[in-house]
Each structure stands twice: as C-alpha cells, then as structure tokens.
Amino acid sequence: MTERNRDAASISFEAVGKAFAKPGGGTVHALEDVSLRVEPGSITGIIGRSGAGKSTLLRMVNGLERPTSGRVLLGAHDVGTARGRALRDIRRDVGMIFQHFNLLASRTVAGNIAMPLEIAGVAKSEITARVAELVERVGLSQQANRYPAELSGGQKQRVGIARALATKPKVLLSDEATSALDPETTQTVLSLLKDINRDLGLTVLLITHEMAVVRDIASHVAVIDGGRIVEHGPTHDVFIAPKHATTRSFLSGVTGVKLPAFVKSRLQNTPSEGGEEVIRVTFFGQHATDPMLAKLTGELGIEVNILAGAVEEIGSHPFGNLLVSLPAARGEEARRYLQDHNLNTEVLGYVG
Structure with missing residues (x-):
C-alpha cells in the first residue's frame, strides 16, 4: 500500500x-x-x-x-x-x-x-x-x-x-x-x-x-x-x-538501571572514611560500547565494581547505563576522567 x-x-x-x-x-x-x-x-x-x-x-x-x-x-x-x-x-x-x-x-x-x-x-x-x-x-x-x-x-x-x-x-x-x-x-x-x-x-x-x-x-x-x-x-x-x-x-524501571536492593538500603548522602561512591555512568552514541571502565582502572588504577547495567538502543542511537561503585576518596578524579571522555556521570550516594 x-x-x-x-x-x-x-x-x-x-x-x-x-x-x-x-x-x-x-x-x-x-x-x-x-x-x-x-x-x-x-x-x-x-x-x-x-x-x-x-x-x-x-x-x-x-x-x-x-x-x-x-x-x-x-x-x-x-x-x-x-x-x-x-x-x-x-x-x-x-x-x-x-x-x-x-x-x-x-x-x-x-x-x-x-x-x-x-x-x-x-x-x-x-x-x-x-x-x-x-x-x-x-x-x-x-x-x-x-x-x-x-x-x-x-x-x-x-x-x-x-x-x-x-x-x-x-x-x-x-x-x-x-x-x-x-x-x-x-x-x-x-x-x-x-x-x-x-x-x-x-x-x-x-x-x-x-x-x-x-x-x-x-x-x-x-x-x-x-x-x-x-x-x-x-x-x-x-x-x-x-x-x-x-x-x-x-528510568529506574527500565532494565539495567535499577540499584540492587542490598545497595539501595545502605545508601547514604555523605561519604564515610574508606567507603564507596555509587554513581550512574551514561554511555551514548559512539561511546556506548567503549571499554571506558577498563581504561579507568588501567590508566588510573581505580577499581570499579559494576552493580547493574545494560546497553540498549534509543531510536538509532546506542545508549548504555551502568551503576557502579568505586572508592569515594577517588570519586571526583574518576568522574572527571569519565566526563573528559564525553560520558555523563551522576552521584547516587555513598555506602560504608
């Protein structure tokens, strides 16, 4: 027709x-x-x-x-x-x-x-x-x-x-x-x-x-x-x-972007000594499949724990969301590195 x-x-x-x-x-x-x-x-x-x-x-x-x-x-x-x-x-x-x-x-x-x-x-x-x-x-x-x-x-x-x-x-x-x-x-x-x-x-x-x-x-x-x-x-x-x-x-109801319950129940608004920072990392466009977390660990020596995530497609654009935790003491350094590589980050809170 x-x-x-x-x-x-x-x-x-x-x-x-x-x-x-x-x-x-x-x-x-x-x-x-x-x-x-x-x-x-x-x-x-x-x-x-x-x-x-x-x-x-x-x-x-x-x-x-x-x-x-x-x-x-x-x-x-x-x-x-x-x-x-x-x-x-x-x-x-x-x-x-x-x-x-x-x-x-x-x-x-x-x-x-x-x-x-x-x-x-x-x-x-x-x-x-x-x-x-x-x-x-x-x-x-x-x-x-x-x-x-x-x-x-x-x-x-x-x-x-x-x-x-x-x-x-x-x-x-x-x-x-x-x-x-x-x-x-x-x-x-x-x-x-x-x-x-x-x-x-x-x-x-x-x-x-x-x-x-x-x-x-x-x-x-x-x-x-x-x-x-x-x-x-x-x-x-x-x-x-x-x-x-x-x-x-x-958005938290979309697969891959919801914090696990055991993390969410422990989330705090302020960091504690030796604690972890929980952040959302958003990947998009040509960066959606880049191994940026591996590069973060390799180049800066910052260990990253992946809590949840997925790579999907919005229209014709690749789109990924990862929820990760990393040492709070190095959170600002890590976020600056990711943002310098055109990734969005958002601090969700802290866990002891």
Whole structure:
C-alpha cells in the first residue's frame, strides 16, 4: 500500500489548564499551565503515573475535553473553541487507539474498520476498497470476516489501529494502547505504529506509564507529574541526562538501571572514611560500547565494581547505563576522567 495520508499536523498546547468540579464542592486541577509542541510527523510519548493528567491532555486533542484555560491547536485550528462542523472536521483528522480496543462485538473485523467511514457518509464502494487496504496494512486480511471474540488481544488492537486510520487522519492518538498486551505482542504493535508513522507521515501522540514503550518507539518524550509537564525533549537527550526526579524514577524501571536492593538500603548522602561512591555512568552514541571502565582502572588504577547495567538502543542511537561503585576518596578524579571522555556521570550516594 503506497498511498500517503495528508500532511501531518502539529499539536500545540499553550498554557493549558483543566479544572473539574468536585461532586461535594470545590475544584480539582487536572492540568496546570501545560505548554508543549508536538512536531508534525513525530512520535511523541507522554509518560506519567495514574492521575497525573495525561489522559485528560490527550482527550483535548480531539475535543473530548476542553481546556479551562489556554489553547489546544491542531495545526492552525483551535480545538477548544471548535463547534459543529468545524469540530467534526477536526475529529476526522484525528484517529484514536484505545487501551481496551472498544470494538463492536456484533461486527466483523471489516465491519469495525468500516464504521467511521459509514458515519462520515462515504460511498459503499469506497468503503470496501479502503477496508481492504487497511486489513492488508495491519496484517489481518485472513481475519477480515471474523468477529472480535475470535481474535487475540494483539489482533484486536490491530483492528483498532486500522479503524483509527480509516478516515486518513493527520494525527494518531494512542491511549495506553499496549498496556493490556503481553510483552511480545506489545513489540509487534509498536513496530506496526512505527511503520505507519514512517509510511504515512502521521503525527503520533501516545500516552503511557511505561518508559520502555517510550524508549522503543518515541522520538520525543514529555514527562507529566501532578498536572504539569516537568521535563520534555528528544527521547535520546532525556534518557541520557534526566533532570527531574520523576523522570529518573521512571528510568529506574527500565532494565539495567535499577540499584540492587542490598545497595539501595545502605545508601547514604555523605561519604564515610574508606567507603564507596555509587554513581550512574551514561554511555551514548559512539561511546556506548567503549571499554571506558577498563581504561579507568588501567590508566588510573581505580577499581570499579559494576552493580547493574545494560546497553540498549534509543531510536538509532546506542545508549548504555551502568551503576557502579568505586572508592569515594577517588570519586571526583574518576568522574572527571569519565566526563573528559564525553560520558555523563551522576552521584547516587555513598555506602560504608
């Protein structure tokens, strides 16, 4: 399928706030002063814990929620003020993938995919051709006449993706689309989304609570905490040098960057005589596979104990995190050596 959708649209959140009235009185502020631009054609992940405000933010892009303050722009269109036909046109430009699929049990795969086109009043012949293209794109040509009850979780999500693409949107929203799937199926769905982004040029905005999903698919990431964006930027840059405690907490859940419990329980804020300094060493780009710790020991005679670590890939960039301990008395010397060789270091604490 070589057809390319219409030009991707940017998404801009400009000083967005959202307040909800409490049933018993008072107000809950779900979002406060959120400013973020999602570049056209990018895959941007918004990561946050439950209740952080990420779902509310996502629902503003297609007008399911309206901001209490600020603006949400899809391209040049103000979503929050759109009504009637203008809002319907915006929603045609926005496809939505849901966590729990939201398929109609009484409709076949083809019937579920056709539904947005039927609602839009598209001719039957065009619907038939479009559905055939979409089931092929998501790898479900053999299942076109099956019902949701006959499908696996991954197949159901593929139907959801095809349905979201039916109206040839400019933007694809993903609401925790992989959180109900097993790890292997998650990878196939993420791979499909990357292919769609590449082939069709769509802007993809996804929300998740899993940093591994951001690592595997997103070109950009925004971290939301307590209704505010606390950090954002290219995924590679954020992984290399996380600035906010919430970001570092999420990164600690990615394989290879979590302190072993026996070390974490002994961690102190100040060094003790003869103790060890615990540091995170971040490798990236061409330095990700360099044997710098071996060189540190060989050239400076500083013994290094590796506590945890891994080398992975962020986009097309190698990326590694190592948690190590070394003599606290030589910590500054070691960190200066590593930084002189273009590696990032962060002191996590000290153990006796």
